[in-house]
Amino acid sequence: MASAQSPSRLPVLFDGGCPLCRRTARILHATDWMDRLQFVDATNAEAREFFAPGLSEAAVMVEMYVIDQRGRLHAGFEGYLQIARVVPLMWPFGLIGRLPGFRQIGHAIYRTIAANRVRRGRCTDDLCAPTR
DSSP: OOOOSOTTOEEEEEOTTOHHHHHHHHHHHHHOTTOOEEEEETTSHHHHHHHSTTOOHHHHHHOOEEEOTTSOEEETHHHHHHHHHHOGGGHHHHHHHTSTTHHHHHHHHHHHHHHTOOOOSOOOSGGGOTTO
16 A cells, blocks of 8 residues: 555656656656646656555566555556546546446556567656656
8 A cells, every 4th residue: 555645646656667658657747737647667666665665666567556545556557547537638538448348458458568568778757756
């Protein structure tokens, strides 16, 4: 269970060594007009432990994690559904993504993309700073 978060922002823990993950985080940040998301490079052990004590680096190499307002971890596609709850531009995705059938398809697509992504070093841009 996570405890170190701002009450109004959801931490999004992502693989900072993955260009696709960083690009996705930049896109999400650009659509987050209400500043409800906080992006964290989860390959940074101190930042990961601060936001999600006990979450291993191996876990974040498989999928991103979003920490909801109650401190619960939501991985992969479920994390996107949590993001969709607080980013107005994503509300339609959140509604459709929760429907039976669509949810299973969403999980399958997420797992396929995550399993085939490429990693290249550590995160170096501003987006990865845990204080964002």
